Amino acid sequence: MPQGFTRRAIGALLTATVLLLIWRVSNYHVPSLSPNRVSQITKPGGNGHGRRVAKVSMLYGHPNPLYERALQSHERHAQRWGYPMHVLQQDISAGFWNKPSYVLSLVIQELAKPALKRMEWLMWVDADSIIINPAIPVDIFLPPPELEEIHFVATKDQNGLNTGIVFFHVHPWTVSMLIEALAHPLYLPEVDLGRSADQEAMARIMAKTYNGPEGRGYADGMAYLPRPWINTYEWHHAYEGKKGDLLVHFPGLEDDRWPHMANWLDIVEKTPLEWEVPLQDTAYIDLTTQYWSRFRAARDLANSVQEDVWLSPVGTATSARQEAVNNLRLALQQNADEPELLQQRVDEVKAAVRKEVSSAQAE
Numbered sequence: 001m002p003q004g005f006t007r008r009a010i011g012a013l014l015t016a017t018v019l020l021l022i023w024r025v026s027n028y029h030v031p032s033l034s035p036n037r038v039s040q041i042t043k044p045g046g047n048g049h050g051r052r053v054a055k056v057s058m059l060y061g062h063p064n065p066l067y068e069r070a071l072q073s074h075e076r077h078a079q080r081w082g083y084p085m086h087v088l089q090q091d092i093s094a095g096f097w098n099k100p101s102y103v104l105s106l107v108i109q110e111l112a113k114p115a116l117k118r119m120e121w122l123m124w125v126d127a128d129s130i131i132i133n134p135a136i137p138v139d140i141f142l143p144p145p146e147l148e149e150i151h152f153v154a155t156k157d158q159n160g161l162n163t164g165i166v167f168f169h170v171h172p173w174t175v176s177m178l179i180e181a182l183a184h185p186l187y188l189p190e191v192d193l194g195r196s197a198d199q200e201a202m203a204r205i206m207a208k209t210y211n212g213p214e215g216r217g218y219a220d221g222m223a224y225l226p227r228p229w230i231n232t233y234e235w236h237h238a239y240e241g242k243k244g245d246l247l248v249h250f251p252g253l254e255d256d257r258w259p260h261m262a263n264w265l266d267i268v269e270k271t272p273l274e275w276e277v278p279l280q281d282t283a284y285i286d287l288t289t290q291y292w293s294r295f296r297a298a299r300d301l302a303n304s305v306q307e308d309v310w311l312s313p314v315g316t317a318t319s320a321r322q323e324a325v326n327n328l329r330l331a332l333q334q335n336a337d338e339p340e341l342l343q344q345r346v347d348e349v350k351a352a353v354r355k356e357v358s359s360a361q362a363e
């Protein structure tokens with residue numbers, strides 16, 4: 001069968017699946033709260049983005065009271081901040097693929113609305129995560145509007161990308177990215193995606209630097225936040241976070257997961273104020289503001305040095321600058337959660353500029 005035909009067939013199949021999903025998906029909507037509650041999102045002291053965010057999760061199959069209670073903690077948080085919350089309650093795809101399928105259907109539904117009525121971001125939360133400090137709004141974690149090329153904000157651990165807690169931009173870029181991730185097992189059936197197939201597929205698509213919406217893949221559309229800010233793990237021995245942190249997530253604990261979840265649920269249900277800390281008393285505002293301003297400064301530096309390289313007269317030395325810019329871009333894509341490494345790459349670009357520009361002047 002000709003390759004083009006296969007691709008068209010898969011494309012048509014995916015489109016049909018997406019349309020079907022939009023009709024079949026069962027979700028519910030927590031109504032927004034009073035305007036004065038919503039206005040708190042944009043109150044001074046926040047990063048001031050005040051973006052419209054909806055939370056998304058899924059829970060279906062055999063009833064599990066712990067997951068239900070965990071999602072109730074997310075619903076309380078969503079109500080407090082006026083975020084609509086969508087929870088998939090039907091199995092719509094094969095296992096792991098429910099997550100990206102459902103997110104894709106929601107992104108398309110939002111894009112179908114007039115711009116001013118759309119959600120701007122979707123925050124995916126796994127049902128094995130519990131909000132422990134509902135006083136934290138989530139728009140502080142999102143890129144400022146000037147970083148319009150960032151469409152995916154996530155975290156990574158020792159295994160790479162972790163999609164337990166992820167922000168998806170409501171944007172055609174995200175539609176393409178999710179379609180490519182969903183198509184991965186269809187296009188490349190020989191690739192073993194391992195246990196968390198959807199996560200591995202997304203990680204592979206996010207690493208692409210070719211094809212995609214603008215021919216550059218997806219790699220420069222993502223940013224890794226330091227994981228403990230939004231995706232704080234519970235280990236077998238302890239919580240890795242501290243008082244004031246947004247949530248706790250329970251990946252890979254096997255049988256330990258249940259007593260650990262039960263323990264945290266008891267805390268947030270019976271003594272909710274024990275772990276609640278007002279936003280201004282946490283480091284979140286400083287940390288996130290600093291993170292995004294460093295990110296933007298590094299990106300701007302990479303862009304301006306790249307432009308200088310392109311505009312350099314023939315015969316000028318540019319290889320050191322080009323290499324340093326490439327490394328800085330790679331760090332922005334893969335290591336923005338490591339401030340020292342990012343700073344090192346910035347310093348290397350500056351050193352390369354000094355070297356090549358000053359030696360050119362000396363000639």
Ligand SMILES: [Mn+2]
Nearest residue numbers: 126128164251
């Ligand atoms: Mn999880």
